[in-house]
Each structure stands twice: as C-alpha cells, then as structure tokens.
Amino acid sequence: MTLRGPLADFLPQSGIAELAGSLAHELNQPLTAITSNAQAAREFLASNTFNQELLSEILDDMINDASRASDIVRGVRALVLGEAPRMVSFSIADVVDQALDLARPNAKARGVIIHRELADVLPRAVGDPVEIRLVLLNLLVNALDAVAAGRPSGDRLIWVRARADGNTIRMAMQDNGGGVAPDDLDKIFRPFYSSKPKGMGLGLSLCRALMERNGGHIEAISNSGEGMTFECVLPREAEAHPRASVGRTVDSYPAVFRWR
Structure with missing residues (x-):
C-alpha cells in the first residue's frame, strides 16, 4: 500500500502498521458504546417494561456513535488516498x-x-x-x-x-x-x-x-x-x-x- 496526500508528508511507509493500530484505537470507543447500548436495549426489551423515551435515547446514542465511527473512517481514508475535501x-x-x-x-x-x-x-x-x-x-x-x-x-x-x-x-x-x-x-x-x-x-x-x-x-x-x-x-x-x-x-x- 502506498500512501498519498497529506499523510504521506509526515508518515513513513514503515508507519502503516502503527496507522492501522491507531485507527483501531480511535474506532474502539464508538464501537464499544454501540455494543453496550445494543445490549442495554436488548435487556430493556426482555424486561417487558416498555419505556419509549428511554429506548429512543438508547437508539439515538447508537446512531450518534455509528456516525462518529463512520466519520473517522471517512477522514482517514480521504487522507490516506489523497482525496480532495468536499469544499x-x-x-x-x-x-x-x-x-x-x-x-x-x-x-x-x-x-x-x-x-x-x-x-x-x-x-x-x-x-x-x-x-x-x-x-x-x-x-x-x-x-x-x-x-x-x-x-x-x-x-x-x-x-x-x-x-x-x-x-x-x-x-x-x-x-x-x-x-x-x-x-x-x-x-x-x-x-x-x-x-x-x-x-x-x-x-x-x-x-x-x-x-x-x-x-x-x-x-x-x-x-x-x-x-x-x-x-x-x-x-x-x-x-x-x-x-x-x-x-x-x-x-x-x-x-x-x-x-x-
């Protein structure tokens, strides 16, 4: 894999493995939050006590965390491939x-x-x-x-x-x-x-x-x-x-x- 764009200016080819590790670290928090919220929603539904407002908050948190993870991937991909920003x-x-x-x-x-x-x-x-x-x-x-x-x-x-x-x-x-x-x-x-x-x-x-x-x-x-x-x-x-x-x-x- 050859880096292009801004990352190529300060990241040597030998740093690709570190980049992968860093990306995994950055993604860990939102993905962990999504998993935790999904488990909480499942337990909530299994309790047979329906609270629409609470369930809506859980789903909103999952959507926000998924959006954050997507933004991280998009940002790193654009840098690695040298894609032009959407100005x-x-x-x-x-x-x-x-x-x-x-x-x-x-x-x-x-x-x-x-x-x-x-x-x-x-x-x-x-x-x-x-x-x-x-x-x-x-x-x-x-x-x-x-x-x-x-x-x-x-x-x-x-x-x-x-x-x-x-x-x-x-x-x-x-x-x-x-x-x-x-x-x-x-x-x-x-x-x-x-x-x-x-x-x-x-x-x-x-x-x-x-x-x-x-x-x-x-x-x-x-x-x-x-x-x-x-x-x-x-x-x-x-x-x-x-x-x-x-x-x-x-x-x-x-x-x-x-x-x-």
Whole structure:
C-alpha cells in the first residue's frame, strides 16, 4: 500500500502498521458504546417494561456513535488516498452543535459541564463540514479525557467558543484539565505521540492534517491557569488562507479566549 496526500508528508511507509493500530484505537470507543447500548436495549426489551423515551435515547446514542465511527473512517481514508475535501460553504454553529450532540452522552457520564459560547452572528465557513466535525469531536473527546483524569467530579469544565476574526473564523476548545508539559507542546501533533498512558497518538495529528487540507490550521495553547486550549482557524466564505499548525502559550492569545 502506498500512501498519498497529506499523510504521506509526515508518515513513513514503515508507519502503516502503527496507522492501522491507531485507527483501531480511535474506532474502539464508538464501537464499544454501540455494543453496550445494543445490549442495554436488548435487556430493556426482555424486561417487558416498555419505556419509549428511554429506548429512543438508547437508539439515538447508537446512531450518534455509528456516525462518529463512520466519520473517522471517512477522514482517514480521504487522507490516506489523497482525496480532495468536499469544499462547501457551511454554518460553523451547525457543525459545532453536531459535535456537541455526539459528545454529550460521554460528557454526562463523566460529570463534565460543557459551556457553549458562540458569537450571535457568525459568517459561513468554507471546508468539508464532515471533516471539521470530526476535528471538533476529536478535540472534545480529548478535553473530556483531560478533565476526567485531572479534575474531581463537580469541577470538570469545557468551553466551546467560536467567533469571526477578519477573513477567518476561530473555534476554541478550552478545558481545565491537567494540561500539557511545556516541553511536550511542540510534540503533540506528531503522529503516534501521545501523553495518554494508552493513547496511540493519531487523534491530534489527524486533526492537524484535516484542518490543513481544509485551508485552515490548528494551534495548541497552554492556558495561563489550568488546562489547554485548542484553536481551529478556518477561512470564511470567499477566503482561503491556509497556514501551518503551531504551538504557543496563552499569553499571546486574544483575551476573548483566555482562561478565566
């Protein structure tokens, strides 16, 4: 198998096995959730106590997890084969809300409060909305892992923000988790690098590749207080200004997204 497209720029041919392992790791969570929900639905039906609302919630969770798994496969396939993204005009608010809907059961189970702080009026962005949703969902899952591991129940917080900035739209995912060591800030986007004990290191490198192929970029920012902020920048409609992914500290970050 020969890699083409963005992955070929930073993944050697010897890394194909690691890529397969990472993909399996990324898919494990939604597939496990689907299996658990299917078993719960079967036990619920066998109990002869029908609750239409509860069963509907179980089925909705299964649909959301299946959609997430499909997006992961689609995103990786597009990168590996060098397929062009489906560049269209789309609503940032809609894509953010779709990612939040997919992450909500996970957040509820972990006792995490997610604050949605989007500007009242946002211009439309340009890119592949499915790929951008996958980026936001991956960042949400990472933030959930960070706060669940680093904060006690009742003090697990995530902020999701979006605003227009000149010719771009900026989306920020901020958490109050344990953060990333300063020496590791420039490493976290490398393929197969992970600060998680069981992490495979595909998520953030995939996010970076997806953002760049959509004409945007992603930045990792250490909060001045606690935790991390990941900012995704996309061109707004009729604009295209691709830039590289970088890491920096929050001291040089616009005040609207600083830790407070």
